[in-house]
Amino acid sequence: MAERRRITPVILSGGAGTRLWPLSRTGCPKQLLALTHRETMLQLTARRTIDDACFARAMVVASAAHADAIEDQLCSADAPCGLLILEPAARNTAPAIALAATAADRQDILLVMPSDHVIEDVPAFRAAIERAMQAIEQDWLITFGITPDAPETGYGYIRRAEEVAPGVHRVERFVEKPDRATAQAYLEDGHYSWNGGIFLFRAGRYLEELERHAPEIAAAAREAILQGRREGQRLWPDAEAFARSPSDSIDYAVMEKADRVAVAPVEMGWSDVGSWDALHALAAKDGSGNAHHGEVVAIDTNNCLIRTEGPLVAAVGVKDVIVIATRDAVLVMPRGDSQQVRLAVEALKREGHITLHESWS
Secondary structure (H helix, E strand, C coil): CCCCCCEEEEEEECCCCHHHCCCCECCECHHHCCCCCCCCHHHHHHHCCCCCCCECCCEEEEEHHHHHHHHHHHHHCCCCCCEEEEECCCCCHHHHHHHHHHHCCCCCEEEEEECCCEECCHHHHHHHHHHHHHHHCCCCEEEEEECCCCCCCCCCEEEEEEEEECCEEEEEEEECCCCHHHHHHHHHHCCEEEEEEEEEEEHHHHHHHHHHHCHHHHHHHHHHHHCCEEECCEEECCHHHHHCCCCCCHHHHHHCCCCCEEEEEECCCEECCCCHHHHHHHCCCCCCCCEEECCEEEECCECCEEEECCCCEEEECCECEEEEECCCCEEEEECCCHHHHHHHHHHHHHHCCHHHCCCCC
16 A cells, blocks of 8 residues: 655645734744744644645745744744745735645645644544544545634635535535624524634645636746746745735635635634634633733732733723733723724824834833
């Protein structure tokens, strides 16, 4: 029997992470920060696939502005990347993955992972990958569906149909973010998973479907890689060629349109850490439901997230608030409504404020 080809992780690290402002900024987005553990989100992502028997060295798709930080962090985590593809411009996930798939061999099996998600149960994740590999041999495109534990309105959903391999189901349909009543119905139905944005497929299968459903993206990626330049482990795709690519997500460009799309449901302690409320939910808390980080004095406080990267923060007699302090900015808002940080970010964008871009460290 032929030896199974090792899986190549593809880590997407191009996001700006403004939902976690003022810590996360374009100069130092959330994947480069240590938010939930001592290591950064990027390092934790890379560590999930350190296993020479199963995985090749990762490919990372990122902004050139973060190249040095990414290489330094991955080397510190004993997980140096095999190839660092530096996007000339942000074009969403479908073109980013197209760059990686084009740079790979068409027979390579790619495990596409965002760099800024939490997975607490890595063995469960690895077991789901092993189940999904059975369907890869049958040319399925696989997405990993997160087992929902609440009627969450902030995620898209996937409805699964019959099994195509043990623990892997044909995707019946992808569903946009629902309202709360609809999300509750999905939870009670039992056939829905959250769309976690993690994928497994052969590079050639992805490119075939991309060429069929989004040929302009495929052509731009092909020309950008062909005309790009490489120095060591860094690859610069051609900027002019890549600029011709439309901006689209892998879900819209490929997964919702392709044939033979399957989902591997998995319960693995997943979070996209998409808000300060999500970080409060993940953090260790005291007996009053408070999560503190940094130099904090809290008296008679309840259910608060207070995090400081510099100045002392003293809180007295407050409950259900989020306070995030850096050397140059402070965010204060009600807990439970942290998605509204976008209002502050939008106001700062109109002003061209430096705190959206310059690192606070």
